[in-house]
Amino acid sequence: MKTAYTNTPDEYAVLRESCGLLDYADIGLVRVSGPGATDFLGQVATRGVEFLLEGQSMTALLLRADGTLLSEVLVHCHTGHYLVEIWPAQAAEATEHLLTRGALAPDTTVQDVSEEYDVLAVEGPASFRIAQKYLPFPVASMGYRSFVTTDHDGRSLTVSRTGVTGEYGYKFFAPAGAGEALRAEFTGLGAVECGKDAVDVCRMEVRFASVEHEAADGRATAFDLGLQWMIEPGKEPAGAADQPRRPVCWVGAEEMTERPAHGAVLAVSDAEVGVVTHAVWSPRLSRVIGTAQVDAAVAASGQEFALADGGTALRTVSAPFLTATSLDVALD
Incomplete structure (x- = not known):
């Protein structure tokens, strides 16, 4: 993620007052599948996922062998697999951690699928108006930490409500290569590109660790x-x-x-x-x-x-x- 596109104060104002566009270029994405997937995630993460329903996501932590904190993760429950989302700053180490543990797990396939997606997000009080254009139902009915997979321009597009600033926030998982067209659509609808420094300020203000x-x-x-x-x-x-x-x-x-x-x-x-x-x-x-x-x-x-x-x-x-x-x- 870029630190800033213009300057942090202006981008902060966008996130708090209108709609910012975030590019999660370095996000970590790990797919966990197979009969042993639920048990595997229950072992490597600090929270079990056995009660997670399709279309729901939940936060958990990954810890190193010595008990120190490696990363916070967001686990999405899809049909037939889980998608583990890792914040960009911890993506490399956490992905390697999951792949190493997964190689020893029975009946479980763990794959780094970061290169399969372009991930963008809109955040801010006005972001729901953009998200609505990509949802097949009223945006007001979309709960926090839920997601839906729909079709957009003949391609699969997953939309999740997983904001990180305390404002409304929606993340879009598009097939690799589709991100630039999606970015152009978002900016055409009024979203302004924002960097991670402005996001960091917003995260602190609402106490996201x-x-x-x-x-x-x-x-x-x-x-x-x-x-x-x-x-x-x-x-x-x-x-x-x-x-x-x-x-x-x-x-x-x-x-x-x-x-x-x-x-x-x-x-x-x-x-x-x-x-x-x-x-x-x-x-x-x-x-x-x-x-x-x-x-x-x-x-x-x-x-x-x-x-x-x-x-x-x-x-x-x-x-x-x-x-x-x-x-x-x-x-x-």
Whole structure:
């Protein structure tokens, strides 16, 4: 994914106010099929898929052998197979992980099918109007994390409602080579191309965890990012819940204009209490906002900390940071 097509503030405004077009050129897609597919996914992911119905999708996590967080995935239940969708930043490692595990799984075929699709998405309060043109039923009846496969210009097209910004969002899985024509259609309908930096800001504002930033060192667990709710009982890695620090969200003071780096130390009266894990500038809030891992004793909303290297203050808050625009926009 491109970081930006024009500039991040303008693209952010598009995602929050109208309709942005995202190109998932580096997305990972793995097809899992065969009689053992359901059992295989139940073993490699942190949530079982046995109750997933055709046309539904669900999120789960992939963990490394040592229990650290590898990737968040979205599992789509198709007729006769599952399609595992992997965020671009984790696609290479997570795909290899699934292929390696799949080679040892009985009655299961695991294939990297990323090259079989062009994947585009529309996100923003007005995105449902574009999605409606490709659906055989009213867009209002399409539930979050559901999908449908339809025909478009004589080709199969899968449309899923799986937004990542907190706004309305729809992803389109087209056969490889059909993406450019689809892109032209979307832009002709008013969608504006947006890059991953603007998406990253939106994700933070509604507290969608960013594995590539918050687990940048490769040693973080699901508990470090607050994603333990995605682990079914009995699948927790040994000792993962016993770590001394907990994730929090924070808002920087008005005078904070620079985003602190991953690993920047947080302190209270010169005593280190945690580290910053990710930070972005929020145009809507006119503040630097972010996440951190802090000592369990101070992991609560309303706590005041300072950056150890500069003294700039920040305050922990409850997530999400803001209400998405789409909550006030009717699907009509």
